[in-house]
Amino acid sequence: MSTNSPGVIIGLTGGIASGKSTVSRHFESLGVTVIDADHIARKVVEPGQPALADIVEVFGSEVLNEDGTLNRTALGAHIFQNPDLRARLGAITHPRIAQEMAHQSAAAFERGEPWVIYDAALIVENGLHEAFDSLIVVACSPETQLERLMARDGLSEDEARARIDSQMPLSEKLKVADFVIDNDRSLDHTRRQVDNLFSTLDARIRHSGSARPTDD
Known part of the structure; x- marks a missing residue:
């Protein structure tokens, strides 16, 4: 998508209760414009x-x-x-x-601003990842995903599993990811990853006008 615009648009996605919103908010705190689908x-x-x-x-x-x-x-x-x-x-x-x-x-x-993030749940399902300059996927283990969803939405284990099973498996999204944020541990651990990725992306985009890892 960056080839047709004056800046770079990076997709941000993940599975339900994987922590995408946590990552999105931290990118915003670093000064990145996040467009919320x-x-x-x-x-x-x-x-x-x-x-x-x-x-x-x-x-x-x-x-x-x-x-x-x-x-x-x-x-x-x-x-x-x-x-x-x-x-x-x-x-x-x-x-x-x-x-x-x-x-x-x-x-x-x-x-x-040289780049923005487009935060959406169904980027891969709708094939939009092919249009963006690169894709960030927020990931966690199935066990963590289940626990977080049950706690967040007050669901039984069966209800939570049904919601997770109704979506594209996270493993399929990881196959097309350019960058992965591991959100399976502490909040500080996640934030450090976002900080590092922000520094990498900002430097790369300002230098080459693209976020593709293969540009290095």
Whole structure:
């Protein structure tokens, strides 16, 4: 993606409860602009946005709360086991999410920032990793992932395993990773890795305009 923009865009992803948000926040603390896909996805379906009107046209007014906001639970019930409806929803939201991502990254580059991070859960699933300059994957062991998910969301072990099993295995994401952050130990250990990776990426990008490890 960097070949078509004035700066470098790096993908950041990981499995559920792997610690992606922890890594994302530390990159932000180091001064990197992090573009949050979840935040954008919520923004584009706010009341008054064209995407929300399109969703209502397809799924009906029952996907709205009384205050006119999107009822995500009701919408989820429509698309949970219906690939066609999921595809229709994606056709409504994905182009607008991509447009907002491009807007935010362009604004960062206009401010003189040489690189930004795009934080999203489904980068590999959607094939977006091939468009970015490089990909960071946050990883932890399956046991740690399970424990964190149960604690975070108050789930039983069976419920947590079902959520993990519904996603692409972390091992598949690691196969296409350019950089891996091991988030299986202490918070300090994770932060040190992020600090080191930040220094490596910032120096490499400022020197060569690319984050690819093979550039060295």
